[in-house]
Amino acid sequence: MEKIDDKYDFSLYEYHNLLQQNILVSYKGPIDERIMNVIGENIELVTNDGNDKAKSKIFKIFMELAQNVWLYSAESLSTASGRKLGMGTLVIGEFGDAYTFVTGNVVRNTDIEPVIEKCEIINSLDRDSLREYRREQRRLAGTKKNSGNIGLIQVALTAESPLDIELTPVSDEESFFSIAVKIKKTGR
Amino acid sequence: MEDIHISGFKDEYMQPTVDFVEATGECCISGESFMEETGVFYSPLVEWVKAYAKRHQKIDFAFSLTYYNTSTSKWLLAILKELREMEKAGGQVAVTWHYTPDDTDMRDDIMDYMVDTGLKIDLVPFSE
Numbered sequence: 227m228e229k230i231d232d233k234y235d236f237s238l239y240e241y242h243n244l245l246q247q248n249i250l251v252s253y254k255g256p257i258d259e260r261i262m263n264v265i266g267e268n269i270e271l272v273t274n275d276g277n278d279k280a281k282s283k284i285f286k287i288f289m290e291l292a293q294n295v296w297l298y299s300a301e302s303l304s305t306a307s308g309r310k311l312g313m314g315t316l317v318i319g320e321f322g323d324a325y326t327f328v329t330g331n332v333v334r335n336t337d338i339e340p341v342i343e344k345c346e347i348i349n350s351l352d353r354d355s356l357r358e359y360r361r362e363q364r365r366l367a368g369t370k371k372n373s374g375n376i377g378l379i380q381v382a383l384t385a386e387s388p389l390d391i392e393l394t395p396v397s398d399e400e401s402f403f404s405i406a407v408k409i410k411k412t413g414r
Numbered sequence: 415m416e417d418i419h420i421s422g423f424k425d426e427y428m429q430p431t432v433d434f435v436e437a438t439g440e441c442c443i444s445g446e447s448f449m450e451e452t453g454v455f456y457s458p459l460v461e462w463v464k465a466y467a468k469r470h471q472k473i474d475f476a477f478s479l480t481y482y483n484t485s486t487s488k489w490l491l492a493i494l495k496e497l498r499e500m501e502k503a504g505g506q507v508a509v510t511w512h513y514t515p516d517d518t519d520m521r522d523d524i525m526d527y528m529v530d531t532g533l534k535i536d537l538v539p540f541s542e
Contacts, residue, residue, distance in 0.1 A: 259427055259450065260426050261425040262426070263426040265427070278516070279516055279517075282517065285481075286481070286519070288484055289448060290419045290483065291522050292485060293483070342498045356523060357526055359527065361526050361529065364463070364487065364488055364491055364530070365491075367487060367488055367531065368488065368492075369453060369456075369457070369460075369488050369492050370488075371453065371485075376484045376487070376488070377483075377485075380487075383522075384519055384521065
């Protein structure tokens with residue numbers, strides 16, 4: 227049988243092996259409600275070691291962070307009907323007594339600065355102050371559409387862990403932005 | 415004004431079931447909430463409560479949501495604010511919120527709604 231020369235510029239076997247280590251679910255590509263629905267349902271299946279509470283926490287965190295990638299990624303596809311689907315990567319991992327949920331996507335440097343500032347504020351607050359911050363932001367937001375920042379506060383409250391953020395420059399204008407959170411298998 | 419009856423579904427999006435009955439003042443939002451255009455769904459509900467408050471003195475409002483995203487949470491606050499306005503104007507407002515007993519995150523959120531609005535909300539755990 228003829229081989230396809232330019233099939234991949236990386237080894238799929240190595241890629242598979244890399245994902246074998248502690249990774250329960252990984253996805254890279256465009257995100258919309260259908261993808262969210264499929265992965266959301268799979269979370270229930272792959273998180274068997276966690277209690278119901280941990281499962282529900284991962285689901286809630288996934289819903290907020292995946293939607294942020296969908297809406298705010300600088301890399302996107304447009305469907306025939308004109309919908310914009312943000313592209314990004316989602317990974318659910320399992321490390322000892324905790325799950326980790328990581329999302330990453332390309333962002334414009336100018337857009338991401340305020341988000342990083344928000345994350346730093348979130349990480350500096352204890353639980354009570356974080357709840358107060360959520361109340362304040364929700365009050366300020368009213369019923370306006372953009373609620374990405376309240377989503378991040380919600381993620382930190384649900385995970386009961388800081389937002390582990392990383393920014394890697396990919397060009398003068400853009401960077402790869404990732405947020406990782408840890409969720410204990412036997413939560414509060 | 416017309417009663418509101420909306421059947422919920424859980425598919426790619428999740429739409430809650432809504433029953434607002436003018437004659438009895440019994441209103442309920444139940445199920446799960448995650449949708450593309452949260453405002454399109456919720457703003458008529460806020461308007462209904464506002465209009466109801468102008469004609470009536472008594473309302474019995476129940477939330478019975480097992481999941482709602484943060485975008486929904488802003489609209490729940492908008493509804494609660496209208497209920498608080500009705501109470502301030504002398505109305506008899508009863509708000510009940512059913513929640514999953516071990517969902518302490520949601521319980522915290524409901525407590526925060528009470529702080530935000532000044533409304534008393536009866537927290538009732540779902541019976542297993």
